[in-house]
Amino acid sequence: MTRSTDVLQLTGVTRVHGEGATAVRALHSVSFIASAGELVAVMGPSGSGKSTLLTLAGGLDTPTEGTVAVEGRDLGSLRQAELARMRRTSIGYVFQDFNLIPALTAAENVAMPLELDGARTRKARDAARTALEEVGIGDLADRFPDQMSGGQQQRVAIARAVVGERRLILADEPTGALDTETGEEILRLLRARCDAGAAGVLVTHEARHAAWADRVVFLRDGVVVDETGSSPVDALLEPGLTR
Amino acid sequence: MSVSGGRFTHWWTGWRLALRVAARDARRARGRSILVLVMIALPVLAVTAADVVISTAEVNAAEGLDRRLGAADARVISQNAADVVEYQAPDPDDGLAYGGRRDGRRPTLEDVTDVLGGGRPAVSVRDGVRRVRTDAGVATAMAVETDLADPLTDGLARLTEGRWPRADDEVVVNQALLDRGSQLGGELELVTVGADDTRTIVGTAESTIFRDQPFVAAGPGALGLPQSGRDEWLLGGGPVSWSQVLDLNRLGLLVLSRAVVLDPPASTMADEYTGSDDAAAAVLALVVAMVLLEVVLLAGPAFAVGAKRQTRTLALMAASGGSPPQARRVVLGSAIVLGGLASLGGVGLGIGLGWALLPLAQRFSGEWFGPFQVPWLQLAGIASFGLVSALLAALVPAWIASRQDVVAVLGGRRGDRPPSRRSPLLGLLVLGAGVAGSAYGARADQNGEAVIAASAVVAVLGMIALVPVVVAAVARVAGRLPLPVRYAARDAARHRTRTVPAVAAVAATVAGVVALGIAVTSDEAENRGEYTASLPAGMGSVTATSGAPPDWAAMRRAAEAQVPDATVIDMRGVREGARGWTDLRFRHDDGAVRLSGWGSTMGSSILVGPAALPVALPDQPATTWQRAERVLADGGVLVFGAEPATGVDRLTVKAAVHPPRGRAERTSAVAPALVVPVTNGYAPFRAVLSDELAQELGLTVSPVGLLVDGDLAPADEERLSDAVGEVSARADVYVERGYQTPDETVIVQLVLAGLGALLMLGGTLTATFLALSDARPDLATLAAVGAGPRTRRAVAAAYALVVGLVGAVLGAAVGFVPGIAVTFPLTGRGWTDAGQAEGHYLDVPWLLVLGVVVALPLLTAAIVGLAARSRLPLASRLD
Structure with a gap:
């Protein structure tokens, strides 16, 4: 059933917050697959369950029903420590507000997953510098987050999400805090990482960002209401913007 | 008032807003509020409880009067038939004087009522x-x-x-x-x-x-x-005035009048006896200053974090026209709210605790306590101490909050300005002044300890100003350290207003512990160093206190029966006591008189015969023993001097035997002599004579004690003591066990270490707890990028380690200065003209220092790491 190219597979995932009368169903029986080399956009209005989907995909939360598998491993069957290890080695997060640690330099922020995984400091730093060069800010490696612009910080966040050969990138409104032009730059970077072989899940509410995706999943009230095929949604592209 | 009325209203409006914001904030950030409340309320509570117990235990004038007068108005004492009372204090127990003869008849109750007017009840x-x-x-x-x-x-x-x-x-x-x-x-x-x-x-x-x-x-x-x-007699019937007291005095009567004691006459001689104790006041001031400093430092971080949390509110206030003083007021407002609450709560609970402790305290006192007493005036002082400490703790955060960069804060960038260049410089100057003060105190002829204690406080204040620089430097070199430590060090440096007071609190504690530790240990080293063994180690002696000589033969049999392994040796000497005394003088050929010591460890200061050698030369090398044996065999004498007189080999010995009555009998002889050097100017005996010399001088030699030569265990000592005690009640057994550290020294060191541990734990926990609550988003990020559950513990432990270690190292460095300085006035005898300290002892308690500087921070870090929740929070965006 699972193909080797399927990096993320959600099967019948339901997530209920709270119990009894106060129970809120954030997701209901959601299934979808993100394959290697593919960027999937998840769209929907506020409260549709987009962010819940990302926390489940990243193993930060567990589904009430259904299974979440990353690289063929059911996250529900893993212990906390193994989950953390998955996040260090297989899954990368990009947040709307960057979530860099202000006390650490850019290179140290990027090296963090590797260091947490037990890599030698020097090796981790080297990998971090390479990752920063890939996102085009190799010269800012020793700056602290508050010495950088928002776009530069988000590049650092992307470098942190991809460092160390991780195959699943989960991006939660990564351009939300950026101006249009910088946002496009960031999406181009994400797209490039997916083209290089990673699977990407991009949560966004802006239709034009979905244009960068291979597929778009529409969520409303926790249910997948529409799913475009594997064909690019060129119709949503604004004129003059091509990848 | 009418002009300033408007100004007052304006002023109060400004504070009302600040206080309202502060009160809301205190309710919202409950954990932090409770932390501050506890920090301030605890010392207030402890001091209040102590104050209540002490003032209840103290019997004041009025309570004391009830105990002596009952319900009466006066107590009249007639005890001298002949004299007039020339002077009595309002309370005759405080002073009285008789003088001027009277008729010689002892006054009666009728005389008293004649003076005071009839109709007074009396008993x-x-x-x-x-x-x-x-x-x-x-x-x-x-x-x-x-x-x-x-x-x-x-x-x-x-x-x-x-x-x-x-x-x-x-x-x-x-x-x-x-x-x-x-x-x-x-x-x-x-x-x-x-x-x-x-x-x-x-x-x-x-x-x-x-x-x-x-x-x-x-x-x-x-x-x-x-x-x-x-x-x-006890008299009722209304107050007895001072003039009536004086009238009764003229009859030779002493009067304790309730009215006079409660409202004493203006000028009485008793006033001259009151004086104040400056030294005690100075010490009290220093203690209060140190406690205030610790409370301020411990509560400071909480206010710093509160101010940090409010930065956005404050920036918004500034953007909408608020002035820096208004921003300051908001932070100071929380100090007033929390400090006021903590002070009132502390005083209230302290009164309750004091009341609850009274039965326990009464058990330790032979006198009845007075009725339960709440000294409101003093308690008001204690409460204002709590409020003042809160205000002081909030002062720096408030000042920083008022000068933050509004644009930077609203733009989401950090608002902390770079550290000031001036304050470390000032810190160095103040620290230098503290060090100089310590050095001066070390060389001062008197009050050295007080000068050093005061300069220690100055040095600690200077050190506090240096803490930011040190914390920043630690962050700079942290790049090579593992992630949790690096994160902790950098974060500590970024949030200086929170870190610095915590580090300073630990440093101040450690400085105190190290300084006191060095002082106590050096004092102990002096005691040990100046200890002079009376006998070789393990050897015992049996002597008898003054009186008729006991039956030494029976004693000897008793001793031999109890410790069969030991050799019992008879000690002989010239007896002293009721039957007169014997004086010895020694003169050298050059005419100089050599004075020897006066000790009499063995019940006599003049011992006779080679058997006395173990007692006379307990610490001396073998060569001295051999020479001493030779001198005694040659019929000579051993004398004791401060320095070895190598050139002396013959002395003229003059003896004067003083009988209880009449003239002394004087003899003299020339004999071979050995001057045995003694340490610390203490000679065990005046002389050890050979039998020949004693005979030549005509001295009466008799047994003075027994020497038990063997390695006596405590159990042997007990049996020996019981056995000889049966022969004579005046027998005294002594076994040389070398210098024994008194329990107090050990207890003081333990208390120091315990106090240090407690305060370090307090300071470290405060800083770590606040840092962790601040670091929530960072920890969420760490979780998202794959930090395991243990990472949070590691970060918490690293935080505690950074705060504890930096504080401990700084504190120890600063504490060494007054610690070493105080050993000079404490143990030294003074300074020579060449600038050398005489009789000075310095012993650094390395175990204590290492324990406080290395082991304690590691232990605290371990405790914090274990106690920290391991669950990482979810990023707020993903909640």
């Missing part, structure tokens, strides 16, 4: 002691003879059971006496020289003065207390 009262028989034997009881049923005596004793005595053969006694075998309704036997006398116990009554001493009371004359020419 005779007499205090004394009475020997009574108890189960265990005979006890001395405090006794009072008076009519206890009379309203005037109400307050002298409290009836707890039964009734007051009505007949002459009835008494009341207190519980302490009942506990010794008497019973209510039973008989009390009074022990008298002639025949014993019995009384019936009709009640239990507690004296209002004595608690645990036996007490017996009965009607006038019923206990047969000796008259000894003294009559006392």
Whole structure:
């Protein structure tokens, strides 16, 4: 059933917050697959369950029903420590507000997953510098987050999400805090990482960002209401913007 | 007032807003508020409880009067038949003088009422002691003879059971006496020289003065207390004025008047006796300063974090026209709210705790406490101490909050300005002044300790100003450290307002512990160094205290029977005591007189024969032993001097035997001599003579003690002591065990280490707790990028380690200065002209220092790491 190219597979995932009368169903029986080399956009209005989907995909939360598998491993069957290890080695997060640690330099922020995984400091730093060069800010490696612009910080966040050969990138409104032009730059970077072989899940509410995706999943009230095929949604592209 | 009325309203409006914001904030950030409340309330509570207990235990003038006067207005004492009372203090116990002869008739109650006007009720009262028989034997009881049923005596004793005595053969006694075998309704036997006398116990009554001493009371004359020419009456019928007291004085009567004691006349000689203790006040001021400093430093971080949380609010206020003072007020407002709450709560709980502790405290005191007392004025002072410490703790955060970069804060960038360049420079200067003060104190002729203590506080203040620089430097070198430590160090440096006070609190504690530790250990080293062994280690001696010589042969047999492994040697010497004394003088060929020591460890200062060598030369090398043996074999003498007189080999010995009465018998002889050097100017004996020399000088030699040569264990010592004790009650056994560290020293060191640990834990936990709550988003990020559950623990531990270690190292470095300095006035005897310290001891308690600087921070880090929740929070965006 699972193909080797399927990096993320959600099967019948339901997530209920709270119990009894106060129970809120954030997701209901959601299934979808993100394959290697593919960027999937998840769209929907506020409260549709987009962010819940990302926390489940990243193993930060567990589904009430259904299974979440990353690289063929059911996250529900893993212990906390193994989950953390998955996040260090297989899954990368990009947040709307960057979530860099202000006390650490850019290179140290990027090296963090590797260091947490037990890599030698020097090796981790080297990998971090390479990752920063890939996102085009190799010269800012020793700056602290508050010495950088928002776009530069988000590049650092992307470098942190991809460092160390991780195959699943989960991006939660990564351009939300950026101006249009910088946002496009960031999406181009994400797209490039997916083209290089990673699977990407991009949560966004802006239709034009979905244009960068291979597929778009529409969520409303926790249910997948529409799913475009594997064909690019060129119709949503604004004129003059091509990848 | 009318002009400033508007200004006041304006001023109050500004504060009202600040206080409202502060109160809301205190309610919202409950954990932090509780932390501050506890930090400030705890010392306030402890001091309040102590104050309540002490002022209740203290008997003030009015309470004391009730105990001595009962319900009466005055107590009149007639005890001198011949003289006029020339002077009496308002309370005659404080001072009195008789002078000027009178007619010689002892004044009576009629004389008193003549002066004071008739119609005054009076009752005779007499205090004394009475020997009574108890189960265990005979006890001395405090006794009072008076009519206890009379309203005037109400307050002298409290009836707890039964009734007051009505007949002459009835008494009341207190519980302490009942506990010794008497019973209510039973008989009390009074022990008298002639025949014993019995009384019936009709009640239990507690004296209002004595608690645990036996007490017996009965009607006038019923206990047969000796008259000894003294009559006392309690008088009622209205106040007795000072002029009436003076009138009675002229009749030779002493008066204790309630009205006069409570409202003493303006000029009496008693005023001259009051004085103040400057040194005690200075020490108290230093202690208060240090406690205030610790409280401020411990509570400071919480206010810093509060101010940090409010940065956005404050920036918004500034953007909408708020001035820097208004921003300051918001932060100071939380200090007023929390400090006020903590002070009131601390005082309230402290009063309760003090009340609860009274029964326990009473058990340790032989005198009854006064009625429960709350010294409101002092408590107000203690409460304002709490409020002031809160305000001081909030001062720096408030100041920083008022000068933050509004644009940077609203733009989401950090608002902390770079550290000031001036404050470390100032810190260095102040620290230098502290060090200089310590150096001065070390060389001062007097009050050195006080100067050093004051300069230690100065040095700690200077050090606090240096903490930001040190924290920043640690962050800079942290790049190579593992992630949790690096994160902690960098984060600590970024949030200086939170970190610096915590580090400073730890540093101040460690500085104090190290300084006191060095002082105590060096003092101990002096005691050890100046200790002079009386005997070689493990050897024992048996001597007898003054009096007739005991049966030494029997003692010897007893000793030999108890410690068969040891050799018992007879010590002989020239006896001293009731039958006169013997004086020895030594003169060298050059005419100089050599004085020897005066010690008499063995019951005599002049020993005779080679058997005395172990006692005379306990610490000396073998060569000295051989020479001493040779000198004694040659019929010579051993004398003791401060330095070895190498050139001396013959001395003229002059003896003077003084009988109890009459002229001394003088003899002299020239003999080979050895001057044995003694340490610390202490000579064990005046001389050890050879038998030949003693004979030549005509001295009477007799046994003075026994020497038990063997390695005596404590059990041997006990048996030996019991055995010789049976032969003579005056026998004294001593076994040389070298210097024994007194328990107090060990206890002081343990208390120091414990106090250091407690305060370090407090400071570290505060900083770590606040840092972790601040670091929530960072920890969420760490979780999202794959940090395991242990990472949060590691970060918490690393935080504690950074705060504890930096504080401890800084504190130890600063603490060494006053610690070393204070050893000079403490152990030294002064300075030579060449600038060398004489008799100075310095012993650094490295174990304590290492424990406080290395082990304690590691231990705290481990505790914090284990106690921290391991669950990582979810990023707020993903909640």
